[in-house]
Amino acid sequence: MAKSTIIAIAGASASGKSLFASTVYQELVAELGGERIAVLAEDAYYRDQAHLSFEQRTLTNYDHPAAFEHELLASHLQQLKAGNSVSMPQYCYKTHTRKAETITVHPAKVVLVEGILLLTDDKLRQQFNITVFMDTPLDVCLLRRIKRDMEDRGRSLGSITEQYENYVRPAFFEFINPSKQYADLVVTRGGKNEIAIDIIKTKIRQLLQE
Numbered sequence: 001m002a003k004s005t006i007i008a009i010a011g012a013s014a015s016g017k018s019l020f021a022s023t024v025y026q027e028l029v030a031e032l033g034g035e036r037i038a039v040l041a042e043d044a045y046y047r048d049q050a051h052l053s054f055e056q057r058t059l060t061n062y063d064h065p066a067a068f069e070h071e072l073l074a075s076h077l078q079q080l081k082a083g084n085s086v087s088m089p090q091y092c093y094k095t096h097t098r099k100a101e102t103i104t105v106h107p108a109k110v111v112l113v114e115g116i117l118l119l120t121d122d123k124l125r126q127q128f129n130i131t132v133f134m135d136t137p138l139d140v141c142l143l144r145r146i147k148r149d150m151e152d153r154g155r156s157l158g159s160i161t162e163q164y165e166n167y168v169r170p171a172f173f174e175f176i177n178p179s180k181q182y183a184d185l186v187v188t189r190g191g192k193n194e195i196a197i198d199i200i201k202t203k204i205r206q207l208l209q210e
């Protein structure tokens with residue numbers, strides 16, 4: 001396979017990273033077919049915590065780089081670039097650990113990867129060819145996170161607020177926002193910014209023609 005291009009999409013929790021990545025992916029798949037584009041999530045690479053009790057898992061700081069197995073993600077990106085398939089882990093936010101099953105991701109000309117801390121890691125940054133940062137105001141992210149975590153991730157308002165104050169907000173200022181300096185493209189207004197979606201789609205179409 002010809003050289004792969006890796007496009008990283010970073011930004012705060014609930015800034016619209018997944019929506020942006022899935023919109024680009026789905027619209028291009030509808031147009032061109034799916035076999036030359038792959039999507040990975042940094043969240044899939046949260047460390048396995050099967051050896052810990054549920055109580056212990058609730059104490060983990062999921063917004064700190066140490067919570068992720070970034071070495072495995074970097075090696076998977078390298079494998080995909082080398083033309084090999086990888087077994088991407090699957091993560092469960094309700095049990096705070098990995099599922100037993102993995103997903104096979106096949107090598108592709110363009111690989112989209114999205115996650116909060118992608119641009120903070122030097123080894124990961126070396127793998128990225130194009131970097132995007134979702135620059136959504138933090139209050140907007142918080143409102144979206146509350147709704148999503150209550151509806152999809154089985155959380156109470158109390159647990160969301162406590163986690164937000166202790167971990168999510170501090171990590172944004174310590175790690176995520178400073179990593180914006182590594183972005184080629186800074187996207188405002190979240191995962192529905194149609195101009196930004198169009199710019200990335202145009203770039204991908206161009207890469208697929210090379």
Ligand SMILES: Nc1ncnc2c1ncn2[C@@H]1O[C@H](COP(=O)(O)OP(=O)(O)O)[C@@H](O)[C@H]1O
Nearest residue numbers: 012013014015016017018019144189190191192
């Ligand atoms: N521009 C937007 N307008 C309205 N809702 C949005 C927008 N961008 C994202 N959302 C919604 O906000 C929530 C969080 O978005 P998501 O893409 O999952 O964030 P992230 O992957 O950054 O955590 C989702 O329910 C998503 O549909």
Ligand SMILES: O=c1ccn([C@@H]2O[C@H](COP(=O)(O)O)[C@@H](O)[C@H]2O)c(=O)[nH]1
Nearest residue numbers: 012013014043046062063093096116168
């Ligand atoms: O077990 C977990 C693992 C992660 N989180 C939170 O998820 C977000 C990152 O995911 P996004 O989809 O980008 O929001 C991170 O802020 C963690 O706090 C969790 O709550 N529990």
